Amino acid sequence: MTKEKRTIHIALPCTGEEEWQACKEPLMTGWLTSGPKVRQFEGDFAKMHNVDHACAVTSCTTAIHMALAALGVGPGDEVLVPAFTWVSTANAVLYCGATPVFVDVDPETFNMNPTDIAHRITARTKAIIPVHLFGLCADMDAIKAAAPGLKIVEDGACAAGASYKGVFAGGLGDLGTFSFHPRKSVTTGEGGMVTTNDPELGAKLEILRNHGASISEEMRHHGAKPYLLPDFNVMGFNYRMTDLQGAVGVVQLKKLNAFIDERAKWAQYYKEQLAEIDWLRTPTEPKGYRHGWQSYPCFVDEDKAPMKRNDIMEILKNEGIATRPGTHAVHMLGFYAQKYNIKPEDFPGAQASNDFSMSIPLHNKMEKEDFDYVIAALKSIK
Numbered sequence: 379m380t381k382e383k384r385t386i387h388i389a390l391p392c393t394g395e396e397e398w399q400a401c402k403e404p405l406m407t408g409w410l411t412s413g414p415k416v417r418q419f420e421g422d423f424a425k426m427h428n429v430d431h432a433c434a435v436t437s438c439t440t441a442i443h444m445a446l447a448a449l450g451v452g453p454g455d456e457v458l459v460p461a462f463t464w465v466s467t468a469n470a471v472l473y474c475g476a477t478p479v480f481v482d483v484d485p486e487t488f489n490m491n492p493t494d495i496a497h498r499i500t501a502r503t504k505a506i507i508p509v510h511l512f513g514l515c516a517d518m519d520a521i522k523a524a525a526p527g528l529k530i531v532e533d534g535a536c537a538a539g540a541s542y543k544g545v546f547a548g549g550l551g552d553l554g555t556f557s558f559h560p561r562k563s564v565t566t567g568e569g570g571m572v573t574t575n576d577p578e579l580g581a582k583l584e585i586l587r588n589h590g591a592s593i594s595e596e597m598r599h600h601g602a603k604p605y606l607l608p609d610f611n612v613m614g615f616n617y618r619m620t621d622l623q624g625a626v627g628v629v630q631l632k633k634l635n636a637f638i639d640e641r642a643k644w645a646q647y648y649k650e651q652l653a654e655i656d657w658l659r660t661p662t663e664p665k666g667y668r669h670g671w672q673s674y675p676c677f678v679d680e681d682k683a684p685m686k687r688n689d690i691m692e693i694l695k696n697e698g699i700a701t702r703p704g705t706h707a708v709h710m711l712g713f714y715a716q717k718y719n720i721k722p723e724d725f726p727g728a729q730a731s732n733d734f735s736m737s738i739p740l741h742n743k744m745e746k747e748d749f750d751y752v753i754a755a756l757k758s759i760k
């Protein structure tokens with residue numbers, strides 16, 4: 379059978395005419411930095427995730443940095459992070475002068491393994507960053523039970539719209555963080571969000587985001603004495619999102635639930651169609667969870683597979699199908715392995731996830747023929 383060759387990306391942002399039109403207003407009015415559009419985006423995001431405060435920033439990486447700074451994390455403190463995540467979860471801890479301490483993950487879910495937490499806690503441990511990897515929430519009840527008294531910053535980079543036992547990501551810890559990078563389900567080009575239900579932390583975030591200024595630029599411009607600069611009582615950052623991004627975010631956020639529902643439908647289709655491949659484990663959505671389906675991370679069982687994962691990825695690439703390892707094991711990256719003298723096998727769950735995970739294409743521009751093409755290519759690997 380000869381069939382038409384397709385090109386299927388691992389992910390594609392779903393933006394178009396509406397997002398393009400949304401950029402027009404800030405460009406025409408000239409209010410380009412954080413202003414009315416960012417405020418609207420924050421309000422919509424907070425409402426959708428059922429949290430009191432949402433503070434838009436430049437990325438999830440800066441969101442995590444700012445969340446830790448708001449908690450007062452600094453030199454001498456230790457922060458628990460999963461060993462299998464995007465590198466910036468750990469980098470953000472170092473930005474604060476604190477020390478990241480790795481916790482192993484469960485390769486079944488790719489999330490932090492709650493049984494590996496307790497023995498990593500010391501007198502210096504101040505916070506824990508559970509990651510809701512690929513949009514599946516971490517097992518927050520088990521994590522909280524294993525880490526009593528620690529401050530919790532969720533890394534929900536992939537988890538906009540995801541929930542756990544009826545509570546949305548972003549409201550499961552002291553602070554939540556999100557990404558709007560084009561690889562995530564909704565995007566503003568680059569961008570991030572910090573959420574919290576704590577009014578004090580909410581107020582701190584506003585100040586830290588804007589160089590430590592005691593009032594925002596918008597408030598100053600519209601206030602009685604716009605010619606006076608505000609006071610700066612803390613060292614802050616410039617992590618402000620632009621109003622162009624905010625305007626795009628408002629439009630994207632309206633589509634988030636439909637994007638997730640569509641991805642969930644195709645995730646189920648993949649699961650059914652790929653069930654007969656005994657060497658490929660497809661991801662699951664445990665009862666009580668709403669998966670965000672940022673990607674579709676599978677696990678290649680090399681004991682049963684006809685070849686190694688990387689050779690499977692090579693075959694798929696030659697068919698025009700993009701795949702990627704789920705993410706990387708941070709403890710195996712040169713910088714961290716050398717800095718802390720860690721061996722790959724020190725975190726066996728993360729090592730296995732690093733070596734055998736394989737995300738296959740899932741995004742909102744794929745059509746049934748694309749999914750069938752990926753499924754046929756996987757089934758033909760023998």
Ligand SMILES: *Cc1c(COP(=O)(O)O)cnc(C)c1O
Binds near residue numbers: 439464509
């Ligand atoms: C994408 C991602 C990040 C980084 O997000 P940016 O917005 O690109 O900084 C952090 N953590 C996880 C788990 C991610 O997937």
